[in-house]
Amino acid sequence: MTTVFEARADQAAPESGKGRWIERWEPDDAAFWAATGKRIAVRNLMFSVLTEHLGFCVWLLWSIAVLNLPKGMFTTSQVLWLTTTPNLVGALIRIPYTFAPARFGGRNWTVVSGLLLLIPTGLFVYAVENLDSLPFGVLLLIAATTGLGGGNFASSMANITHFYPASKQGLPLGLNAAGGNLGTSVTQLCMPPLIVAFGLVAVGWVWMPLVLLAAAGSYFFMNNLRTATTAYTVGEMVSICGRAQTWIMSVLYIGTFGSFIGYAFSFGVLIKAQFPDVKGANFIWLGAFVGSFARPVGGWLADRFGGARVTMIVFFAMTAGIGAVAYAVEAGNWALFLGAFLFVFAATGLGNGSTYRMIPAIFRIQALSRADATDEAAVARASAAGRRHAAAAIGICSAVGALGGVLIQQAFRISIETTKGIAPALIGLAVFYALCMITTWALYLRKRGITAAETGRSSLAEAGV
Incomplete structure (x- = not known):
């Protein structure tokens, strides 16, 4: 015998024949999620991770290339610009990319964005084959x-946000982001032996068939959500830009993801500058x-203990860790430098997960605080609005966070050019992390903090932020 809910679930789960669209999607309904939502969400997450992973692999191409260019071809400043410019473009392009899944469909845009990776890989091959004749510009x-x-x-993150319940987004968003972030490491690990065997040009060729496979997988196995196509408008994005929470979280995300990507792009150059024999x-x-x-x-810990608590502890760890890196630089201690930097990298990863868990929680709580709790329809509308606002804020925060990576790279460049070392930049970063730690406590954990007062809560941590 088919229950009423099973009938609803069957209507929501099957894709329509045209473009694999799902017309109805209710992940916050526990019965719907258990019956059909989770299976579809996991399948979309898998291919989202794959395409995002390849995106990061391509994004990092020049961080590998600069270490294998002929010695003396470029100055340290030029080398840093070759690694900083991709970061800058990647940061700025995140704003329109955030809108794309809502405008074209998550599955459709994943296919297109994957195929676009053929442009930089093809140009990389051309550049390497004509390195001596191409101007630096x-x-x-x-x-x-x-x-x-x-x-x-x-x-990818904006799309996957819509597939999962608000209470379960920490882990899947963390997995989605981790799969992408791991592309950074895969590029840096796998490319050196490939370069030794086949030359630097192979770094461009190797990703092309993988990009085609990912695009084909996304085409055949992912879905578009009809409900996500009305996720938010440009007007809502502008409105979200006027919210204090958007910019507070953007600053915190500079501290976590900005640090991760800034260090990932610069790590090889920093090692070469400070420890040339390594x-x-x-x-x-x-x-x-x-x-x-x-x-x-970090996402899992945030789901369990609250994103704000985890984020504050992370910034404390980053302050101490980057201080240890600065000491290692002054002492010329390679082992300590490597160990302390890896500790900081781990902390940035935890913080990336916890801050991303905070964003949807904050905007959902703010939206619900304005709704009549006794009116189910009003609560449903507020919850949907909170999800839309969070998706828009995620796009802004991710862009600003990546721009933070550019600032970190430039801080190292300026420090090296003016003092021949990176210690001044490291000290400045330690101060910044300490300020982020204090901000997290003051706004999200302190009783009757400013942010808590916006929603009538004694502390947003008590509401699961």
């Missing part, structure tokens, strides 16, 4: 195209590897 433009891979993160290619992959695997753990 042209190389910089070619390097900039790899920023397309950085944009994949924003569209072969950086043997170690640069470790940082992104540790940070990537820590990210879903």
